[in-house]
Amino acid sequence: MKGRNRIQWYSVILLAFCLTACQVKRPKDVLPDAKMENVLYDYHIAKAMGEETPYNESYKRLLYIESVFKKHGITKADFDSSMVWFARNPQILTKIYEKVNLRLKAERDGINHLIALRDHKPKESLPGDSIDVWIGQHICQLTGMPLDNKLTFTLPADTNFHDRDTLRWNVGFRFYNGTPDSLHAPLMAMQIKYENDSVINGMLKVKDAGIETISLFADTLGKIKEVRGFIYYPMQKVPQPLLIDRISLMRYHATDSIPSADRDSIRENAGKEESKKIERKPTAVKPVEIRKQGSDVNRRGNLRPRPTIQNTDKPVRQTER
Structure with missing residues (x-):
């Protein structure tokens, strides 16, 4: 029984050693898989945008790529050295690119939807309220x-x-x-x-x-x-x-x-x-100056209304002096 137990333990230790040996050792300067996925996703979008720039604005292609490295806090040397290591380990790189392709496909579908909107052929919204x-x-x-x-x-x-x-x-x-x-x-x-x-x-x-x-x-x-x-x-x-x-x-x-x-x-x-679109400037209003003349002003200083004159067709009689 003891011999069988020893053989079983040796088998477990040997299997663990083989699994450890099969794991690929990754240098410290190589980007993790998740971060490499995000970098490659933005990298390919930036390259696609650069290819659409005119010839006289080709300098923008480098700016697009540099913005990707700056966004993820890495340098071009970090990216290149990581790509060399992933190229030597195609199984890992393949899994990363499968995820990147799924994200790019979703992005492409979104772009096609925007193109449909530009051409006034959007998907019709649902009827009803709210x-x-x-x-x-x-x-x-x-x-x-x-x-x-x-x-x-x-x-x-x-x-x-x-x-x-x-x-x-x-x-x-x-x-x-x-x-x-x-x-x-x-x-x-x-x-x-x-x-x-x-x-x-x-x-x-x-x-x-x-x-x-x-x-x-x-x-x-x-x-x-x-x-x-x-x-x-x-x-x-x-x-x-x-x-x-x-x-x-x-x-x-x-x-x-x-x-x-x-x-x-x-x-x-x-x-x-x-x-907010319309700003109206206040117009300056000059004060009206009122002068007091004779009986046109009452004791309180208010203007008295002038009596109305009624037009009549009857001739005015002259009074005897």
């Missing part, structure tokens, strides 16, 4: 670096948009290292353009974490042509990512179920945003 018509991702992360500092959207209206619709854009903001100062605070803006070329805008600076909302409403401008918006995250003094989540773009018809108090607040906010 519908979320948001077409983009519901969560994303911005770093403030080039290629990663803005979220934009353009939504053409379809047959399910009605006159006097209210659009309410809700976005959740999460800061990792405290809220930025007002100079570096994110900027959130939305615009509704109508078929008669009228435009209403809403804009705010995000100074605190939480849900921010822009509501736009027009009572007499007619049919909506398109809805646009963006979130701009300036470069920070100390790099810190910004997480944007819980994104929704709610559409409410004029006969919706929003309480009257909420509807009044929406109209009031829309009116305030519209009034």
